Amino acid sequence: MVLLLFLANIALGSVKIPIEAIFDIFFDPANVKEAWKYIILDYRIPKALAAVMTGSGLAVAGLMMQTLFKNPLAGPFVLGISSGASLGVAFFILGGSALGLTAMLAPNGWGTILAASLGSFAVLSIVILVAARVRDAMALLIIGLMFGSLTSAVVSILAYFSPAEDLQRYMFWSFGSLGDISWPALGILSVCYVIGILLALSITKSLNSLLLGDHYAQTLGVSLKKSRFIILIATSILAGSLTAFVGPIAFVGLAVPHLIRQWFTASNHWVLMPACILGGAVLMLFCDIIAQMPWFEFTLPINAITSLIGAPIVIWLLVRKKKLLF
Amino acid sequence: MEQAKSVLLKCEALSVGYTSSSLEKPIVKEANLQLKPGMFTTLVGINGSGKSTLLRSLAGLQKPFSGSVILNDIPLNKLSPDARSKCISVVLTGQQISKNLSVLELVALGRQPYTNWLGKLSAHDKTHIDQAIASTQLEALQHTPCYALSDGQFQRALIARALAQDTPIIMLDEPTTHLDLHHKASIFTLLSEIAHKHHKTVLCTTHDIELVLSLCDEMIVIQNEKAQQNTPQQLIADGVFNQLFPSNSIGFDQNSRRFFIK
Numbered sequence: 001m002v003l004l005l006f007l008a009n010i011a012l013g014s015v016k017i018p019i020e021a022i023f024d025i026f027f028d029p030a031n032v033k034e035a036w037k038y039i040i041l042d043y044r045i046p047k048a049l050a051a052v053m054t055g056s057g058l059a060v061a062g063l064m065m066q067t068l069f070k071n072p073l074a075g076p077f078v079l080g081i082s083s084g085a086s087l088g089v090a091f092f093i094l095g096g097s098a099l100g101l102t103a104m105l106a107p108n109g110w111g112t113i114l115a116a117s118l119g120s121f122a123v124l125s126i127v128i129l130v131a132a133r134v135r136d137a138m139a140l141l142i143i144g145l146m147f148g149s150l151t152s153a154v155v156s157i158l159a160y161f162s163p164a165e166d167l168q169r170y171m172f173w174s175f176g177s178l179g180d181i182s183w184p185a186l187g188i189l190s191v192c193y194v195i196g197i198l199l200a201l202s203i204t205k206s207l208n209s210l211l212l213g214d215h216y217a218q219t220l221g222v223s224l225k226k227s228r229f230i231i232l233i234a235t236s237i238l239a240g241s242l243t244a245f246v247g248p249i250a251f252v253g254l255a256v257p258h259l260i261r262q263w264f265t266a267s268n269h270w271v272l273m274p275a276c277i278l279g280g281a282v283l284m285l286f287c288d289i290i291a292q293m294p295w296f297e298f299t300l301p302i303n304a305i306t307s308l309i310g311a312p313i314v315i316w317l318l319v320r321k322k323k324l325l326f
Numbered sequence: 327m328e329q330a331k332s333v334l335l336k337c338e339a340l341s342v343g344y345t346s347s348s349l350e351k352p353i354v355k356e357a358n359l360q361l362k363p364g365m366f367t368t369l370v371g372i373n374g375s376g377k378s379t380l381l382r383s384l385a386g387l388q389k390p391f392s393g394s395v396i397l398n399d400i401p402l403n404k405l406s407p408d409a410r411s412k413c414i415s416v417v418l419t420g421q422q423i424s425k426n427l428s429v430l431e432l433v434a435l436g437r438q439p440y441t442n443w444l445g446k447l448s449a450h451d452k453t454h455i456d457q458a459i460a461s462t463q464l465e466a467l468q469h470t471p472c473y474a475l476s477d478g479q480f481q482r483a484l485i486a487r488a489l490a491q492d493t494p495i496i497m498l499d500e501p502t503t504h505l506d507l508h509h510k511a512s513i514f515t516l517l518s519e520i521a522h523k524h525h526k527t528v529l530c531t532t533h534d535i536e537l538v539l540s541l542c543d544e545m546i547v548i549q550n551e552k553a554q555q556n557t558p559q560q561l562i563a564d565g566v567f568n569q570l571f572p573s574n575s576i577g578f579d580q581n582s583r584r585f586f587i588k
Contacts, residue, residue: 205441208435213421215382219411219414220438270444
């Protein structure tokens with residue numbers, strides 16, 4: 001399914017490229033138009049790979065957060081990661097132009113990525129510092145939300161004083177984009193992705209213990225401090241790097257773990273974790289196919305699509321099941 | 327189930343309580359207690375007397391203010407979480423347990439301390455799980471998700487989970503709250519069986535004093551920040567229960583072993 005969607009994702013787009021041509025690019029490159037080759041190799045394949053990593057990475061991060069906070073509303077961004085990234089980018093685009101820095105610092109897209117990484121890292125380290133002092137997971141959740149409000153307030157103030165074109169640039173970033181990713185960027189992203197996923201897998205057994213609550217987990221030999229730290233680090237690496245490279249992608253992290261749980265009626269993280277990796281990838285590829293529908297002249301913002309598809313699914317689940325258990 | 331190793335848990339000059347705005351408020355002071363293998367001990371006291379706090383401290387879930395909990399000559403806080411998980415299992419109230427788990431999954435989580443990092447269950451683990459489910463009579467319900475269980479069934483599933491953990495010591499915090507008399511009695515009988523047949527140390531906090539008087543071997547009574555431990559007979563003879571409740575509103579009749587309203 002992932003492979004099929006991956007192929008479909010590469011094959012479909014505003015420029016029509018026949019599927020034979022795609023195979024030819026790999027097996028008989030001389031036969032293919034240069035433009036097609038460029039579109040496939042340097043645009044669509046990196047984009048499809050980015051979609052796979054985004055979907056699965058955010059879904060895994062969301063799953064870990066929901067289990068850690070024992071809260072079905074938690075997602076990869078509850079710790080203020082996306083708001084931190086937004087703040088970084090806002091400072092960079094909106095604040096930077098006022099000081100005339102943008103042009104100097106950003107000859108290409110790397111400036112935004114750097115700003116987003118720094119922003120999410122800064123907010124996250126504050127949250128983790130606070131987390132070390134606060135023992136209650138629920139308080140941590142609220143602190144994350146408060147940081148979200150704080151940063152969005154600062155972003156609004158920055159936006160208020162910014163010229164229209166900077167504002168538009170910022171808006172475009174916040175729509176999320178899988179397409180702007182280059183091969184070197186993809187390389188960095190995949191390193192972060194692999195580290196994050198490996199950390200997540202290493203903590204899977206403890207996540208199962210955490211299903212019983214913190215006290216029970218402790219009596220089952222789980223070191224709460226250590227596993228909470230690993231979960232936070234894994235989530236920040238996954239969500240932080242993904243947000244930096246593709247923008248704040250809404251909903252996947254929140255909705256996919258719920259979908260998977262209902263679908264498999266499982267709680268065991270050894271089932272949920274791989275299922276989330278595959279399910280997240282499938283959903284993201286699917287959303288991206290819709291965003292770049294062949295009969296559209298343009299590509300829709302991916303963030304709008306994930307919410308457009310994600311929100312009805314979660315509502316439907318809630319109405320059908322009447323309750324959402326973590 | 328094989329015979330549990332003899333493990334002795336004791337506490338010396340243990341003071342526990344809660345911290346509010348960085349002020350330590352002890353509620354049980356200088357407790358010296360011993361939990362012996364094969365004994366069913368209950369921990370009683372009025373609401374807010376510190377039963378649960380004391381139990382949590384004995385289980386190593388909460389730091390005591392002073393004094394120490396000692397497991398076979400080793401202070402509990404010197405033991406690794408892993409080693410501790412093979413010695414003490416607990417049944418607690420008010421935990422955020424994922425009710426999506428089936429009974430079998432819940433009980434199987436009791437084997438976590440013995441499994442590898444993948445959490446894979448061996449044949450040996452499965453035997454323990456089956457035995458735990460059998461001794462709590464949950465066979466018919468093993469594939470039911472926890473949200474579909476009644477309070478009594480859920481409580482039994484939690485006890486089964488603790489049994490599957492196969493530890494020499496089991497501690498339970500008010501396992502019979504919200505249960506009717508029949509289910510209370512069946513849980514206490516089960517606990518005394520576990521202690522006597524399998525030679526385990528069972529400690530259980532409860533408000534059902536009349537019910538456990540004839541079932542438990544020893545009782546720990548918390549009263550005015552002091553904890554005393556003795557056999558139920560001796561405690562009755564000493565008239566401890568007559569003064570258990572404040573302002574002399576409730577008395578205890580030694581002959582019928584019942585409380586009455588004065």
